[in-house]
Each structure stands twice: as C-alpha cells, then as structure tokens.
Amino acid sequence: MSVNSRFGRPVTDSADLVVHGRDAMPGAAAREVVVPGDKSVSHRALLAALLPTAPPVVTIAGANLGGAVRALLPAMRALGWSVEGDRTALVVRRADRPVAQTPRPHPTGGRWPDGVPYVQTEGSSAAARLLIGVLAGTGVDAVVDGDDVLRHRPMDWVVEPLVALGAVIDHLGEPGRLPVRVRGKVWRSGSVELLVGSAQARSAVLLAAVAARLPVVIKHPVRSRDHTERMVAAFGARLTESAHELRYDGGGDEVPGFFDVPADPSLAAYPVAARLLWSCEGETTVPGVCLNPTRLGFFEVLREAGADIRYTDERTGATGERVGSIVVRGGLNGVESVRVVDAAVLHSLIDEVPLLAAVAARLPGRSWIGCAEELRFKETDRLDTTARMVTAFGGRVEPAADGLTVVGGLPLRAGTVPGFEDHRVAMAAATLAMAVPGTTRVTGGACHRTSFPGFVEVQRHVGASVTEEARC
Template identity: 70%
Template sequence: MLDARSGPRKEFDRPDTDSPDLVVDGGRAGEAVGAGALSVEVPGDKSVSHRALLAALLPGAPEVLTVRNANLGGAVRALLPAMRALGVAVDADGGTLTVRRGALPVPQQVRPHPGVTGWPEGVPYLETGGSSAAARLLIGVLAGSGTAAVVDGDEVLRHRPMDWLVDPLAELGADIAYLGEDGCLPVWVKGPVFRPGRTVELRVGSAQARSGVLLAVAAAGLPATVRHPVRSRDHTERMLASFGGVLDEGDHELGWGGGAFTVPEVIDVPADPSLAAYPVAAHLLWGDGGTLRVPGVCLNPTRTGFFEVLRRAGADIAYEYGNGGTEGGRPRGGEPVGTVVVRGGLEQAGPVRVDEPWLLHALIDEVPLLAVVAARLPGTSWIGCAQELRFKETDRLTTTARMAGAFGARVEVAADGLTVRGGAPLRAGVVPGFEDHRIAMAAATLAGCLPGRTTVRGGACHRTSFPDFADVQRAVGARIAKDPL
C-alpha cells in the first residue's frame, strides 16, 4: 500500500466478504410499477449528525443535548466510544440521541500500537473505527478545547491522510504528534491552538479538513481565516451560524471572528441527500412512470450535485420547499430542507459531465452511483476533478470501475476521474462490493433494473451510512432479499 499522502493506493486487496452479501432480483415489484405517486423517507444526514454530536463538546453547549433524526449508521456510531472515553454519555432512542456531558468517568488508558513505542500515559484513547469524519472533526475539537487525547482508527483509516488537517492546526499553534506512520493515525493531541489572527491555507478541498480547523478555532474562541481551494459541503459553517457564531465568507476564504456562541438544547438533523440519491436513482433506472417523493431532505447546494447533474442531463427532478412535508420548510441544524420530486425515468436524458471542482464536491459521495446511472445513458459521460476519491474507504475511482465492469459497463479510470461509455449491454451476476458502502449500494441500485439475479459481495456493508438501505429500496419497488444479520 502506498503512502496515503504521496499517491493513490494500488490495486485494492481488502477482502470483500467481511459483511454478508446482498441479493437483488431485477425488475420492480408489481405493486410499485407505474404507481401514481410513491413517497419514501430516508435517515438523517450523516455529516450533520457527526457535527451535532461534537457540538456537545464545544463551549456554550448545554449539559444535556438532544439530537433528533440522527443517522445511526456505523460511521456515526464510530464516534460514540470516543465520546464516552471523554466522559460524555450518549443514549439512543430510535433516531434520537441524548448527549450528557460529564456523565461518565474518563478512563485513563491507552491502547498499545504494534511496533510503536513512546505512547503517552494517562490520556484518553479515542477509537473512531473506519470513520474519517469522526477522526478528523474530533482532532479539531480536541485541538481547540486543549483536551489531550490519542485519536486512532482501524487499519484502513490509519492509511488515510491526516496531515491535511494536522498541518494547518500546527500553524495555529497546536501540538500534535504522529505515533505511527508520518501523516496518519494514530495521533496524540498534546496542546491547543493559541495563535490568534492567523491565516491558514488548506491544500485540499476536503470539507473535513476545513471543518476540523473551524471547529478548533471555534472551540478556542480564536479569530482565524481559512483559505480553501474549492467550495465543498459547508455544514459546520451553517451549524455554527445557527448557534449565533459570526462568519465572514469570501471567495475561497472563510473568516471566524472568535466570538461566543450558544449551542441549543435540541438540534434537528435533516434527511441525507446522499441517501435520497439511491431511491431516486432506482426510480429513474426503472423508468416505468409515476412520481417519487422524498420529503425532509437537506437541500444545501453543496450537497445536491447528484440531482443537479441529472437535471442538466434531462432527468425530471424538482424540489419543493415550504409545506412539502418538511415541517413548514423551517431549517434543521442550519440547513435548508424540502422534498425531492422525481417524475418518470431517463428516456430524455443524455450523458452526464462533471468538470467543475465545486460540483464534484457537491456529489462526492455519489460518484459510484452516478457512474452506474451513466452506464445506462447514451453517449460518453465524464466525472472529473475526483482525485480525492482515491483516499476514501477504498480508491473509489478504481473500485467503481471494477464494480461497474462486473456488470459489463465500460468505465475507464483516469488520474482524476472516470469516463463512462454508455450503451454497453449490462448483465446481472456476482459483483464486488469491496466492503465500501457507497460501492455496494450503487451496485445494488443498478442491479434492480437488470434482468436476473445479482449478488453484491459484502453488500451489507451499507450499514456504515444507510442501515435501512434495503428497506427503503424495497419501499420503492426493489426486490432485495432480506438483509442478513
């Protein structure tokens, strides 16, 4: 495996059988075919759920914080052991999380890392599993609050880059040491950011890196300016603004004034647009008429790129604000909400093209899904500006191409994107999921429109972000076998 900071990983050899398989039979269930109108709900947004949980660690947070409609997939649950290790109790009741500060004793222990010496004694060990968002955002909060701790993850996360965040935090004065491979987890957050009025420049457009820096200066009450190369999801900015924080946004620049803010007692999380994309894509791929509605969805323009690209290509996708099943359209967690309305299929659609970095970041999690939809469209599609995908749970450019190729799609990998040549005959069969939830869910969605039976190897890894994936897809007509435990 290559150094995560110097280049993409080579052929991904992680086994794809850790999770049970998903079995999908092609064709839409009879009762859903040509339905006049279907409505389906999807879980809360994963990114907003992470930030809402971490808000409990910020100054001005209440002793008890309630997060409603939280995403309870594996990526969000990965944050819970770390919070407990900081003395924060998190109780789940359905989609509601109750977060209590100081409710648990802080364990004074660390876990040894094979082959590494010099681990600190007497500081909490914070395990974040495979969630890069949990790790990076947590590092930012720790560096801002001056809380010493070791942040670690699983073997895959230990090879994903952390210097995107650690370097700018160091410019602000934070003392952070790598305890394993340089630039990667585990890291020891030793001392806080303290240099006011600094300007830091991020090397990548990662929203996690920008959010980690912003959470650090917010927690420290430290004025700072963050320069970034591309606009990407801005959930942290919106949430802090909803708390009363003052931000000054310019062209590729964000200023934080360092003032006080107040975390409310309740944070409502909107439905996840990245998860809404799967029933939307399934409805379009079947193309058997009718209308699909997905209410309460976060319509933040930094997250709706999948819908926008398909609208440009000719798909009939619209948004309803106001009363469209979204509690009068009031913002949730600082986010605009509405209903995604999809009519018909892809009969009038042509190839898709993603050339702008901001647009890629607005659909970065949906690239595997967009690629398999593009395989069903005429002409040649291009999804570019996507080099960051090489550092996800897998090298998602390579694994997307391999997954789609197993169906017979013609997908070519470039250094920074994918070329998809539509029109190739696609077939059901056994396809790899690579233990990557986005790859597996894209494969299962495409399988629903193909004759015959498809087995997605390790497909139940969808629980990382979308525990109810199979149930939601069945609600719109997919024939997915009962999700194995």
C-alpha cells in the same frame, strides 16, 4: 475474505446483497419514501455538544445511526460524555466518569501515553478529523486512532493547519497518519491555507477556532460541504465567506440544547436513482431532506442532463440548513449522458460518484466525471473500485488520474458484483442491479450499514426485490 483494493489487505466480508432485477417498477411501489438523518449533520451535532458553550444536556433528534456516526459514540464516552438514546433521539450529557476504550496495538510496538484518553473512531474519517479539531480547540489531551484502513488515510490535511495555529499534535506512527496525540491547544490567530478542498479539513479548523474563540482566516481551493459553517453561524458565530476564503472573527456562539437532523441527500439519491433507472411513469417523493446546495450535485447534474427532479416544501431548519422534499418523475428517457467538469460540482456529489457512474452506464452516450482525484483516498480507491463494479455488470469504464469516462449504450447483465466492503460502491451496485433483469449478488454489500442502515427497507419500498444473505 475479500481484498481492500487500495491497501491490498484482506478485510472481513459482511453479508451479501442479493437483488432480483426487473425492467420496470411494480405498480404497488410506495410513492413516498423516508431516508435516515444526514450523516454529516449528525457528526457535527454530536461534536457541538463537546464545545465549551454547549448546555449540560444536548438532544439530537433524527440522527443517522449508521456505523460511521456510531463510531463517534464510544469516542465521546471515552472523553467523559454519556450518549444514550435510539433512532428517535440521542441525548448527550457530561458523565460521572469516562468509559475507557480498549486500545488497538500501537503501530510501532511502543506504549500508549499513560493517563491520556485513548479515542478510537473505527473507520470514520469524519469522526476522526472533526474530533481532532474539537480537541485542538478545547485543549483536551487525547490520542485519536482508527482501524487499519483509517490508519492509512491522510490526516496531514487537518493536522498541519491546526499546528500552524499553535496546536501541538504528535504522530505516534506513520507521519501524516493516525494515531495522533492532541496535547496542545490552538492559540495563534492568523491565516491558514488548506491544500485540499476537503470539507472535513475546513470543518476541523473552524471547530477548533470556534471552541477556542480564535480569529482565523481559512483559505481553501474549492467550495465544498458547508454544514459546519451553517451550524456555527446558527449558534451566533460571525463568519464572512467568499469563493476561496472563510473568516471567523473569534466572536461568541451558544450551542442550543436541541437539534433536529434533516434527512440525508446522499441517501435520498438511491431511491431517486432507482426510480430513474426503471424509466417508469408516476413520481416518488423523499420528504424532509437537507437541501444544502453543496450536497445536491447528484440531482443537479441529472437535472441539467434532462431528468425531471424538483425540490418542494422548502424551509430553513434550526441548524441553518435548507430542508424540503425531493420529487422525481419518470425515468431517463431523453438523457444522453452526464458531465462533471467543475471541482465545486464534484464536491457536491463526492459521495455519489459510484452511483452516478452506475446511472451513466445505462445512458446511451459517453459520460465524464472529473475533478475526482480525492476519491482515490476514500475507504477504497473509489475511482478504481467504481470502475471495476460497473465493469462487472458488462459496462465499460475508462479510469483517468482524476476521473472516469463511462461508455454507455452497452448491454448490462446480472451476476456476481464486488462491493469491495465500501458502502457507497456496494449500494450503487445494488441500485443498478435493480434495473438489470436477473439475479445479482453484491458481495459484502451489507456494509451499507456504515451510512444507510435502512437501505434494504427503503429500496423495497420503492419496489426493489433485495435481501441480505450470509455467505456460505
């Protein structure tokens, strides 16, 4: 067992990742690697199938099938949709009858509402928050719940603006947390102001408004991922955006019957980082990646610092996303440090902060990753767990309330490194271990399946020596 650093509770270890590090990339490494579909786009495509204007059958090609997306599939079945398919495509259609989920124990020891669908989203905050928005927009009465960790993550970011638009949402346990019952539809047009820059909060409100054809103004503190905006605009919804405001006029939209999900830039970051950490000649290409500007912060920060990273073969996909190849050449020679001092930049790499810190540990200078206080409310307190992960390699990280200072130039060593059952931290640790000679064991590292089920295979294609091993 290990301990979740945010909540102090034991969690079940998955298998470890064992990495045999080396100084340089082997000559036989593949020069092109393919990563799974984008997790954020996959979530939104699945939820679009629940909107009133969706056709009877929706096919989603290339969906990410990691645990975070799979958590949404039983939830959709409990609401009366069937979801079938494999890694090639998922097919969503209205089912003859819902497939009930077994409820978890009620948080107060009470009874779940009779005759109301119980919808379990496991540990996926995106599935829970966006689903709450869809339910509030369609007027479907349901209970939305999550696992022990998700029950402790904030939901008031989503619930409060929806209630301001007329939705009736009851907290069935701790205020501001899951489980919640959505039992009343949004109906009051107007303006809402989000207290955080969370793309999940903004997306939940927008999906509710689009489902209900409700004009709304969403004010937000910082621009973050805009996959939902791009998708509903591609459906025909009329949006107007400025730096801190999004307007939807309540007009029509039509959900298509086919989605083609581009590859995930957050997952492309790992083979790109491996190439950079090895500081070798040649190049590696990751094709078909979502090049949404609100997702490219990891690459842009490194480009600004001097890394040779380019985008090629760019085009616009059917969901309104820019798609193309990411090409990285050489390594980190000449890169002294990295700096993140803008909130919008931070949000464009929010999932890659552990990986950026790992890369920064190999640089000679002092790096700063700021505007990151939201990371304290992820699967773990990622400022804390990232710092502890890098420190386990012999690096030095100075946490602050809203960020991390990474002190470079120190010799790193292989050993046993905690993954904290957090997929982003574990994958960052395994990637850094590839460039640290010796054998490193990332405890619980197989939690990468949450977002990147093919992580081990992709990194092997790049040239890594990494295996999953069950702990004795």
